[in-house]
Amino acid sequence: MPLTLLIVMLLLGAVFALIPAVLWPSVAYIVEERRLGSAYAMMTLCQQLGWAVVPPIIGFLNDSFQASPDNPDGYTAGLWFYTFLASLGLLFSWLLYRSERGPNAHGLETITTRTPLPQVHDRG
DSSP, rough: OOHHHHHHEEEEEEHHIIIIIIIIIHHHHSSGGGGGHHHHHHHHHHHHHHHHHHHHHHHHHHHTTOOOOTGGGGGGHHHHHHHHHHHHHHHHHHHEEEEEEEHHHOSGGGGGGGGGOOOOOOOO
8 A cells, every 4th residue: 555645644634533523512612502503504614515526526636647547647637636634634633722821711621511501702
């Protein structure tokens, strides 16, 4: 198995595990309760746009690089595209982690199953 393929699979696996596990539950703690439905709707919209846009891009890359069983190297561009998207997911997960360690944290780092929910203050 090529090392680059292994790296891509590990990166995609990490991102597909981190994004739902970190970002989706975080919304309930960061967004005001009265806007929570809109926040989840916006996240779903972004996810669905990804589902609509990414497959045609991968198809274009596969066609452009003549990917086929006879030319498996043609799939490399698509794998690098997925690697780029996975890297963006990891970047945004890290940015959320970093912001929650700073002075304007929402308390995501302090939440456990035994701590009470933080009080959300009305921001106007």
